[in-house]
Amino acid sequence: MLCWQFERGVPSMQYARKTTTFWLALAGGYVLAQLALTAWAGTRGPAVSYLFGVTAPLLALAACCRNASLSAPGVVRTGWGLFAAAMLFWSVGMALSAWQDLSGHVASDTTYFSDFAYFMYGAPLLLAISSVSDRHPSRTLQWLDAVQVLLAAYLTYTAIFSVSPFDQRSIAPIPASLLVTTYNVENLVLACCASLRLLAHRRDGAQGRFYLLLSVFLWCYAACAGAYNYLTLHALAESGPSEILPSMPFLLLAVLAMRVQPGEEEARPPRPLTLLIDNFSPIFFTAALLGLGFVVLREHFYLAASALFVALTVHALRSATLQSRYMQSELALRAAHDKLEKLSLTDGLTGIANRRCFDQTLQLEWQRAARNQQALALLIIDIDFFKSLNDTFGHPYGDACLVRIAAALHSALPRASDLAARFGGEEFAAILPATDGAGALAVAHKMQEAIAAAAIAHAPSRGGLVTASIGLALSDAGQTPEALLAAADQALYRAKQNGRNRVEVQA
Numbered sequence: 001m002l003c004w005q006f007e008r009g010v011p012s013m014q015y016a017r018k019t020t021t022f023w024l025a026l027a028g029g030y031v032l033a034q035l036a037l038t039a040w041a042g043t044r045g046p047a048v049s050y051l052f053g054v055t056a057p058l059l060a061l062a063a064c065c066r067n068a069s070l071s072a073p074g075v076v077r078t079g080w081g082l083f084a085a086a087m088l089f090w091s092v093g094m095a096l097s098a099w100q101d102l103s104g105h106v107a108s109d110t111t112y113f114s115d116f117a118y119f120m121y122g123a124p125l126l127l128a129i130s131s132v133s134d135r136h137p138s139r140t141l142q143w144l145d146a147v148q149v150l151l152a153a154y155l156t157y158t159a160i161f162s163v164s165p166f167d168q169r170s171i172a173p174i175p176a177s178l179l180v181t182t183y184n185v186e187n188l189v190l191a192c193c194a195s196l197r198l199l200a201h202r203r204d205g206a207q208g209r210f211y212l213l214l215s216v217f218l219w220c221y222a223a224c225a226g227a228y229n230y231l232t233l234h235a236l237a238e239s240g241p242s243e244i245l246p247s248m249p250f251l252l253l254a255v256l257a258m259r260v261q262p263g264e265e266e267a268r269p270p271r272p273l274t275l276l277i278d279n280f281s282p283i284f285f286t287a288a289l290l291g292l293g294f295v296v297l298r299e300h301f302y303l304a305a306s307a308l309f310v311a312l313t314v315h316a317l318r319s320a321t322l323q324s325r326y327m328q329s330e331l332a333l334r335a336a337h338d339k340l341e342k343l344s345l346t347d348g349l350t351g352i353a354n355r356r357c358f359d360q361t362l363q364l365e366w367q368r369a370a371r372n373q374q375a376l377a378l379l380i381i382d383i384d385f386f387k388s389l390n391d392t393f394g395h396p397y398g399d400a401c402l403v404r405i406a407a408a409l410h411s412a413l414p415r416a417s418d419l420a421a422r423f424g425g426e427e428f429a430a431i432l433p434a435t436d437g438a439g440a441l442a443v444a445h446k447m448q449e450a451i452a453a454a455a456i457a458h459a460p461s462r463g464g465l466v467t468a469s470i471g472l473a474l475s476d477a478g479q480t481p482e483a484l485l486a487a488a489d490q491a492l493y494r495a496k497q498n499g500r501n502r503v504e505v506q507a
Contacts, residue, residue: 050098061087063257093117148285155292350406353421377440467501
C-alpha cells in the first residue's frame with residue numbers, strides 16, 4: 001500500500017518527466033514521419049508537406065483549447081482562448097495555401113486570403129499579450145480591445161498590401177522581400193512584447209507560466225519562420241530538412257502546452273511595469289487606429305473614415321466604462337470604509353459604542369461645550385458584584401447579562417445626541433451633552449430603573465436582581481476631558497463605598 005501511494009503521490013515530478021518524454025518522442029516521430037513520407041512521395045511531396053504543415057497547428061490548437069477548458073476563469077483562460085484563435089488563423093492560412101498551390105486555382109488579380117489569415121494570426125496573440133492583469137477583467141473592455149486590435153491588423157494589412165483582403169480590384173505585385181520583411185518584423189515584435197509581459201509576470205503563478213510558454217513559442221516561431229523565409233527567398237527551400245521548419249514551433253507549443261497543469265491564478269499586487277502595460281495598451285491601439293486611418297485615407301476613404309469613427313467611439317466607450325467602474329469601486333470602497341469604521345467604533349458583544357468611540361465623542365463634546373459655554377454631564381456605570389455573577393453562572397451568562405444591561409442603558413437615554421458606551425469589562429459610560437446636574441441625575445435614576453425592569457437574576461449569595469452603581473460628573477470651565485472622567489470615576493468609587501446601587505455626584 002505504501003509503495004502504491006508512493007507511485008501515486010510523491011513522484012509527481014517523475015510523472016511529469018515521463019509525460020514530457022512521451023510527448024517529445026511523439027513530436028520526434030512526427031518530424032521523422034514528415035521527412036520520410038515527403039521523400040517517399042516524390043512529386044507528391046508538396047501535398048504531404050502541406051498535410052503535416054496543417055496538422056501541426058491543429059495539434060497546438062487542441063492543446064490550447066485543453067488548457068483553456070482546464071484553467072480557472074480569468075485572464076489566463078482568456079489568454080489560452082486567444083492562443084487557440086491564433087492557431088486557428090494559422091491553420092486556415094496553411095489550408096488555403098495548400099488549396100491554392102495544389103489546385104492551381106489562384107487568381108492573380110485578387111489578394112490571397114491565405115496571406116490575410118497568416119497576418120491576422122498575430123492579432124489574437126497581441127491581444128493576449130496586452131490584456132489587463134485583473135483576475136476578473138471586464139468583458140466589455142476585452143471586447144473593445146478586441147475590436148481595436150482586429151481593425152488595426154486589418155488596416156495594417158491594407159496599408160502594406162494596398163488593398164482590402166475582400167476587395168476584388170487588381171493590385172500591383174508585392175515584392176517577395178517586402179512580404180518576408182513584413183512577416184519577420186511582425187514575428188519579432190510579438191516575441192519582444194511577450195518577453196516584456198513575461199518580465200512583468202514571471203512570478204505570478206499561472207499567468208507567469210502562460211507568458212513563459214507564449215514567449216518561448218514566439219521566439220521559436222520567429223527563428224524558424226525567419227530561417228524558412230530566408231531559404232525560400234533564395235530558392236533554397238525546395239526540399240529537404242527545411243520543410244519541417246514551419247511545423248517545429250507548433251509541435252513545441254503542443255508539447256509544452258500538454259505539460260502545463262493549469263491552476264488557480266495567484267492574487268498579487270500588480271507591479272509598476274504591469275500597470276504601465278495595462279494602461280498603455282488601449283491608448284496604443286487607439287493611436288494606431290487613428291494613424292492607420294490617415295495612412296489609407298486617400299486610397300480607401302470609406303474604410304479609413306470607418307476606422308477613425310470606430311477608434312473615437314471605442315475610446316469614448318472605454319473611457320465611459322472605466323469611469324463607471326471607477327465610480328462603482330469608489331462607492332464600494334466608501335461603503336466598506338464606513339462599515340469598517342462603524343465596526344471599529346462598536347462593541348462586539350453588546351452592540352453599543354466601544355471605548356474608542358467613547359473617547360472620540362467625549363473629546364468632541366467637551367470642545368463643543370467649551371465653545372458654546374454649555375453644560376456637559378458624564379456618567380460611569382458599574383454592575384454591582386459582577387464577578388460573583390460570573391463565578392456562579394459562568395461567563396456565557398455574564399455576557400448575556402451585559403447585552404441586556406447595555407440595551408437597558410441605551411433605552412434610558414432621552415435624546416439621540418446622548419451616547420451610551422461600554423467602557424470596559426462590566427463598566428459602562430454615558431455622555432450627555434447640554435445637560436445640567438438635575439437632568440443628568442434624572443437620566444441616571446432612569447438607567448437604574450431600566451436595569452431593575454430587566455429583572456436579571458444575580459448570584460444567590462448577593463440576593464435579588466442585578467443592580468448598578470453610577471458616578472456622575474459635570475464639566476467646569478477650564479476642566480479637561482481627562483479631569484471630567486477622573487471626577488466621574490471618583491463619584492463611582494464613592495457610590496460603591498456607600499453601599500452600591502446608588503448614584504453619587506462629584507463634590
